[in-house]
Amino acid sequence: xxxxxxxxxxxxxxxxxxxxxxxxxxxxxxxxxxxxxxxxxxxxxxxxxxxxxxxxxxxxxxxxxxxxxxxxxxxxxxxxxxxxxxxxxxxxxxxxxxxxxxxxxxxxxxxxxxxxxxxxxxxxxxxxxxxxxxxxxxxxxxxxxxxxxxxxxxxxxxxxxxxxxxxxxxxxxxxxxxxxxxxxxxxxxxxxxxxxxxxxxxxxxxxxxxxxxxxxxxxxxxxxxxxxxxxxxxxxxxxxxxxxxxxxxxxxxxxxxxxxxxxxxxxxxxxxxxxxxxxxxxxxxxxxxxxxxxxxxxxxx
Numbered sequence: 001x002x003x004x005x006x007x008x009x010x011x012x013x014x015x016x017x018x019x020x021x022x023x024x025x026x027x028x029x030x031x032x033x034x035x036x037x038x039x040x041x042x043x044x045x046x047x048x049x050x051x052x053x054x055x056x057x058x059x060x061x062x063x064x065x066x067x068x069x070x071x072x073x074x075x076x077x078x079x080x081x082x083x084x085x086x087x088x089x090x091x092x093x094x095x096x097x098x099x100x101x102x103x104x105x106x107x108x109x110x111x112x113x114x115x116x117x118x119x120x121x122x123x124x125x126x127x128x129x130x131x132x133x134x135x136x137x138x139x140x141x142x143x144x145x146x147x148x149x150x151x152x153x154x155x156x157x158x159x160x161x162x163x164x165x166x167x168x169x170x171x172x173x174x175x176x177x178x179x180x181x182x183x184x185x186x187x188x189x190x191x192x193x194x195x196x197x198x199x200x201x202x203x204x205x206x207x208x209x210x211x212x213x214x215x216x217x218x219x220x221x222x223x224x225x226x227x228x229x230x231x232x233x234x235x236x237x238x239x240x241x242x243x244x245x246x247x248x249x250x251x252x253x254x255x256x257x258x259x260x261x262x263x264x265x266x267x268x269x270x271x272x273x274x275x276x277x278x279x280x281x282x283x284x285x286x287x288x289x290x291x292x293x294x295x296x297x298x299x300x301x
Contacts, residue, residue, distance in 0.1 A: 002232070002233070002236050003232075003235075003236055003239070004232065005232055005235050005236070005283065005284070005287075005288075006228050006229075006231050006232040006235070006287070006288060006291050007228075007232070009284075009288035009291060009292060012284035012285065012288055013284075013285065013288055013289070013292070015284075016169055016280075016281070016284065016285050019173050019176075020169055020172055020173060022176065023172050023173045023175065023176020023177070023179075024172065024176065025176075026176040026177075026179040026180055026183075027172075027175060027176055027179050030179045030180070030182065030183040031179060031182075032175060032178060032179055032182055032189050033178075033179075033181075033182025033183070033186065033187060033188045033189065034125070034188065034189060035084075035188035035189055035190040036084060036114075036115075036190070038124055038125040038128075038189075038190070040086075041084060041085060041086045041115070042084070042085055042086075042092065042093060042113065042114065042115040043082060043083070043084050043112070043113070043114050043115075044082070044083040044084075044085075044093065044096060044097070044110065044112070044113050045076065045080055045081075045082050045083075045110075045111040045112040045113075046080065046081050046082075046083070046100065046108060046109060046110055046111055047079050047080050047081075047108075047109045047110075047111050048079050048080075048081065048104065048107050048108060048109075049079070049106070049107050049108075049109055050106075050107045051107070052075070052078075052079050052080075052081065053081075053104070055073050055074075055075065055081075058073050058081065059071070059073060061099060061100070061103050062083075062096070062099070064099065065095050065096065065099055071083060071084070071085045072084040072085070072186070074186060080111065083096060084188075093113055093115070097110055124191065128191070128194040131194070131198065132171070132194075132197060132198065132201070135198060135201050136164050136167060136168070136201070139160065139163060139164055139167065139201070139205050140157075140160040140161060140163070140164050141160070142160070143156075143159050143160030143163050143205075143209065143212070144156050144157045144159070144160040146209075147159045147160070147212065147216060152219075153227050153294050153297075154227070154290055154293060154294050158290065158293055159212050159290070162286050162289040162290055162293070163205055163208045163209070163212070163286055165285070165286070165289060166204065166208060166278075166281035166282065166285045166286040166289075167200075167201050167204055167205060167278075167281075169277070169281050169285055170200055170201075170204050170274055170277040170278050170281050171197050171200060171201065171274065173273075173277055174196075174197070174200065174270060174273045174274045174277060175197075177273055178193070178266075178270065187266055189266070192264065192266070192267040192270075193266070193267070193270055195267065196267050196270035196271050196274065197270070197274070199271060199274075200270070200271065200274030200275060200277075200278055203249075203274075203275050203278050204274070204275070204277070204278030204279075204281060204282060207242055207245070207246075207278055207279055207282040208281075208282040208286045210238055210241070210242070210282075211234060211235060211238050211242070211282055211283070211286070211287055212286075212287075214234040214237055214238050215230060215231055215234040215287070215290070217234075218230045218233055218234050218237075227291060227294050228291045228294075228295070231287050231288075231290060231291050234287075235283055235287055239283070242279055242282065242283060243279070245279075246275060246276065246278075246279040249275055250272060250275060250276060253268050253271050253272045253275070254268075254272065256268040257269055257272060
């Protein structure tokens, strides 16, 4: 059975375009909720051995230290609480720890403390952006070179260009979802989110190259079909492989998300979303864009 994927390319591209636009609006309106990795500040993770107090109670306790307005308090797991504050000095850290020990004797336990200066956070943010841009350019160059012998009907550079367009689609929608999560659920992003984005780039382009490579093979041996027919055939021939690979990866990531703990929970979630989108874009974005480019060129002629 051959699925008609390419004949409905306008539908797939419209859905992707709508999701992309909504994600861009979410990023422009709300932006990403940057963690201390990028903004600078301190993070204190504590554990309440017996009963964990309510957030409102902890915030009231912090008012005496004048941290209540710039302090973010979040629960983590069943017994842990994360305190995030702008001060990066040890004095602020010790004030909070002493106050909590005084308020909750035999119940409070410090688990982790880390501090990052604002200048370091700004530098990390800049390097994260540069790393994603450099990876995207490298992918375009690599695919253009790998497909240099494919010049008809679509030039080789377009394979690389549309592969990166699909990658931008993946990371933009993933970032848009995290902008929504940050706005309504207080989810912060850090360096682990950047690592997830780079992983998504690598995974997605791998899937896209497998499909493009099959298109290249079929262009040499299926001469009676149109370019759209060759692309649709290639997609069907690689569809089972793409679905099986993606499902097994998503199942593993789902296990990490559920059982992996708070520290890597949102890293796993970013990968879950991004890898699903990567598989989708390889089939329903990158390949249809190749055909749309060829159709536009023929109509223009």
